[in-house]
């Protein structure tokens with residue numbers, strides 16, 4: 001199978017490519033514009049593989065997307081390219097509208113134009129798999145779980161742009177019969193995540209003896225999904241999922257942000273002890289505007305229909321993650337191009 005993966009130089013995309021190259025026979029075309037979040041360092045181990053090629057391109061460039069489909073003639077697309085950081089979407093929504101909505105539209109159009117040229121057998125086998133987030137469903141209270149039928153209630157510019165892209169993908173299926181799949185997953189964590197996101201930021205700040213900023217009182221709850229569990233779920237959906245369906249993917253690991261930071265501190269106390277406990281670095285800071293209280297996924301459908309289960313608990317996955325960052329400080333230095341220095345993003349002045 002020849003697979004076009006967009007956003008393959010990012011956190012989840014690179015994990016997907018590393019896993020598929022080592023565990024399957026797929027040929028991969030990685031389409032990525034290398035934004036601040038995309039880095040080929042994350043693919044250094046497989047970049048010379050005969051089953052892999054990199055195309056430096058922006059998914060918003062409609063002509064380029066059409067040309068890439070003509071050149072590579074993929075059997076399926078896994079669409080991960082996106083602007084992905086909620087705090088950045090508060091500071092500057094424009095890139096989110098462009099990449100997440102306009103870019104998804106241009107990719108859908110290029111896929112459809114190409115798909116219509118295929119033989120009926122190849123047409124039936126083609127898949128457009130859109131990778132999305134549970135944030136499209138808004139916020140939960142203390143009880144309940146998001147299911148595939150939860151209503152869309154996005155609250156941030158990021159989640160609104162991802163919701164729009166989900167709707168476009170759905171419409172291209174219902175209107176043009178493009179064989180699509182949609183997955184909505186919870187918060188991913190693991191190796192190679194850009195150090196602006198909660199877990200790597202806390203590990204690196206703790207290492208540097210810097211404050212560990214926790215938004216509000218740290219009571220916001222997320223369901224944590226180890227990235228390698230996620231990419232196996234994605235491949236399962238791509239190869240076995242029912243066309244036109246949506247699948248929720250979650251790790252079954254709910255934890256408050258404060259709980260996450262305290263667990264990281266205990267792991268650091270054990271793995272890299274220093275005279276003072278790391279949790280003395282915790283500082284409560286102003287909350288994120290419009291911060292969703294709780295996300296939690298009901299992953300029963302993917303488990304029941306496709307037999308997928310996460311392998312990692314939060315305890316085992318977080319230990320692996322902390323250990324990985326401590327062993328890969330050079331990667332962290334090299335992916336930070338100097339523009340991002342761990343500072344607070346997503347604060348609206350005057351609030």
Ligand SMILES: NC(=O)c1ccc[n+]([C@@H]2O[C@H](COP(=O)([O-])OP(=O)(O)OC[C@H]3O[C@@H](n4cnc5c(N)ncnc54)[C@H](O)[C@@H]3O)[C@@H](O)[C@H]2O)c1
Pocket residue numbers: 006007008009010011012013031032033034035036037038039057058059060079080081082083084085099103131132133134162185186187188189194
């Ligand atoms: N990380 C999470 O916890 C999480 C949770 C749910 C859903 N998702 C979704 O999964 C996907 C991947 O997330 P991630 O965390 O790996 O993101 P990321 O920010 O680490 O990577 C995004 C990648 O997309 C590329 N990209 C951005 N704009 C592009 C454009 N216009 N053209 C081509 N490439 C472009 C970047 O260079 C980067 O390599 C996203 O669609 C995101 O919405 C992520």
